[in-house]
Amino acid sequence: MDWIEPMKATLTDARFDDADWLFERKLDGFRFLAFVKDGEATMLTRNRIRHRHPEIEAALVAQPLDDFVLDGEVVWGAHKSGGPRRAGETDAQYAVFDVLRLEGHDVTPLALVKRKELLREHFEWNDPLLLVEPLDEDGIAAYARACREGWEGVMAKRRDSVYEHKRSRAWLKMKCDASQEFVVGGFTDPSGQRIGFGALLIGYYDGDNFVYAGKLGTGFDMKLLASLHGELVAKEIDAPPFTKGTGLPKKGAHWVPPEIVVDTAFMEWTSEGKLRHPRFVRIRDDKAPTEVVREKRS
DSSP: OOOOOOOEEEEOOOOOOOTTEEEEEEOOSEEEEEEEETTEEEEEOTTOOBOOOHHHHHHHHTSSOSEEEEEEEEEESHHHHSSOOOTTOSOEEEEEEEEEEETTEEOTTSOHHHHHHHHHHHOOOOTTEEEOOOOSSOHHHHHHHHHHTTOSEEEEEETTOOOOSSEEEEEEEEESSEEEEEEEEEEEOOOTTOOSOSOEEEEEEETTEEEEEEEEOSSOOHHHHHHHHHHHHHHOBSSOOOOBOSOOOSSSEEEOOSOOEEEEEESEEOTTSOEESOEEEEEEOSSOGGGOBOOOOO
C-alpha cells in the first residue's frame, strides 16, 4: 500500500458566493484515508496511524470495487443529531468527500466535480458510509446556516480543483468559531475543589520554536481531569518545552514533552499572542504535534 499525502484546506475569513465554487458542511470528526484492495480495508489518519473501525471497514470491503482510496472523516451521529458524539461510541460513520484512486487508477488529476461524480456512480451509500454532498445554498447562506445550526463551519472548494497533496487555497475552511489544535506542554496544580490539574499549558510550532499560547482550563469533565492528569504525571519532565512566548506560570507548573494534541475553541487571539477564553474540545491523535501551527486567516 503506497501512502497518499492528503489535501489540506486553508483557513479564511472570506465569506463569498461564486459559481466556480461548491460548499460543503465542515465535519467535526477525524480525518481518515481509506485504502481498500483485495478484500482488505486499511484506515489511516493524516499521520499514518491505523485505527480499526470494523463496521466501516466491512462496508468498504463490500463495495462493488476491488481497489480504491477514499478521503473522508469518521464522525459519530452527526447526520442524525445535528452534532457529533464522542469518539468511542458505537455509531461511527465514515463521511466521504473525495476519491483518490478507483480500480487502481489515479483520479487525483481530475476536477473535483468529476471525482464527485465517480463517488455517486461507483459506490453504494448505506450506513455506516455517508457521501458528503454539496449544500444547496450559496456560500454566504451556507455559512449563515452553519453558524445558526451549530456546525463547525463550511468548506469551500473550487469545482475544477485537482487533488493536491499539500495545503491548498483551492479548498478553504470557513469556521464559525475561532478554533484550532494546540499541543500540551505542561499543566498547573488544581485549586479549590478541582481534581487532577488546574489548566493545561498549550502552544504551537513556529518553525523550530514551540510557542506558548496560554492556559486551557475549561471544558473538561471529571473523568477526563483524572485520566489525563495521570497520563501527564507519567510524562513529567524537569524544564519547560516552550522556547518562545511570554507569561509562563512561575509557581505550581509542571512540564511535559509536547506530544498530546488538543482541539480548542476560543474567542480570539490577544495582542500579546495569547488565547482569550479558550475551551477544551477534545484530544486528537490524528495529527502529529509538529504539524500544529498558528492558523493564519486570509
